[in-house]
Amino acid sequence: MKLLKVTDLHVSYGAITAVKGVSFHVNEGEIVTLIGANGAGKTTVMHAISGLLKPASGTIEFLKKNISTTAPHKIIAQGLVQVPEGRRIFAKMTVKENLSMGAYLKKAKANDYQEIYSLFPRLHERRRQLAGTLSGGEQQMLAIGRALMSKPKMLLLDEPSMGLAPILVKEIFRIIKECNNAGVTILLVEQNANMALSIADRAYVLETGLVALEGSAEDLIANDDVKKAYLGA
Ligand SMILES: Nc1ncnc2c1ncn2[C@@H]1O[C@H](COP(=O)(O)OP(=O)(O)OP(=O)(O)O)[C@@H](O)[C@H]1O
Ligand SMILES: [Mg+2]
Structure with missing residues (x-):
């Protein structure tokens, strides 16, 4: 079943059209990744899906x-939740308070916190610490954990590995896979195309606001153009 279907999406910032007719879909249970260079339009697509930007035209189902x-x-209430680029946690609140905000309209139960803490033991250790004092990787864990508190059907992840040491990159990707195994459908935007393709089912390559290439993760890993442009080979 197509959980998310984007058709002929156009998004503009004033006179600049950043997304120029993008179409793609994400099936229930999949991990799909959007790959592309800086400025290709990945974040713009994510923001249009989460409702932060209004499309000029096209549909998002x-x-x-x-x-x-x-x-x-x-959109959040329907189960589609974005973890924004740059994390945006509440710095002056504790880890646990940040998680409680993620429960959104529902009141968080002890069990809801436990589920997050079992995924991220580090957050349990730090639950009384102010979020602004967490390391970059811990803040990323908190941002994902906070999004999971609302029990989403689908997560939009924008550059979850940005700025993280290699060992934490691995950890974040392991956790994304684990969320997916637990039934959460994932749309992942990444510059670390190697890692993204290693956990994704399918991928779309964005170039200057258009889908240049699409296929299974396996096929794209083997594609010479993708190798040259995005996999550092
Ligand atoms: N608020 C804005 N006003 C004007 N132009 C913008 C704005 N935000 C983004 N753009 C432009 O839209 C294009 C797409 O930007 P976007 O942030 O979607 O790229 P991206 O693929 O996420 O890049 P990155 O990998 O660097 O995060 C870029 O050319 C960017 O300069
Ligand atoms: Mg971006």
Whole structure:
């Protein structure tokens, strides 16, 4: 079943059209990754899906409903939750308070925290610490954990490995895979194309606001153009 279906999406910033007719879909249970150079339009696509940017044209369907003009909080309530680029945790709140905010309209139960802590033991150790004092990797874990508190059907992850040491990159990707195994569908934006393709089912390559290439992760890893441009081979 197509959980998310984006058709002929155009998004502009004033006179600049950053996304120029992008179409793709994500099936229920999949990990799909968007790959592309700086400025290709990946974050713009993510923001249009989560409702932070209004498309100039095109449709975005989630669970077969057009959400392209739906308010961000209503999109979250339907189970589609974005973990933004740059994390945006609440620095002056503790780790646990940040998680409680993620529960959104529902009140968080002890069990909800336990599920997050079992995925991220580090957050359990740090649960009373102010989030602003966490390391970069810990903040990323918290941002993902906070998103999971609302029990989403689908997560939008924008550059979850940005700025992390290699060992933490591995850890974050392991956790993304684990969330997916637990039933969460994932749309992942990454510059670390190697890692992204290693856990993804399918991928789309964005170039200057258009889909240049799409295919199974396996096929794209083997593609010479992709190797040259994105895999550092
Ligand atoms: N607020 C804005 N106003 C004007 N132009 C913008 C704005 N935000 C993004 N753009 C432009 O839109 C294009 C796509 O940007 P976007 O952030 O979606 O790229 P990206 O693929 O996420 O890049 P990166 O890998 O660097 O995060 C870029 O050319 C960028 O300069
Ligand atoms: Mg971006």
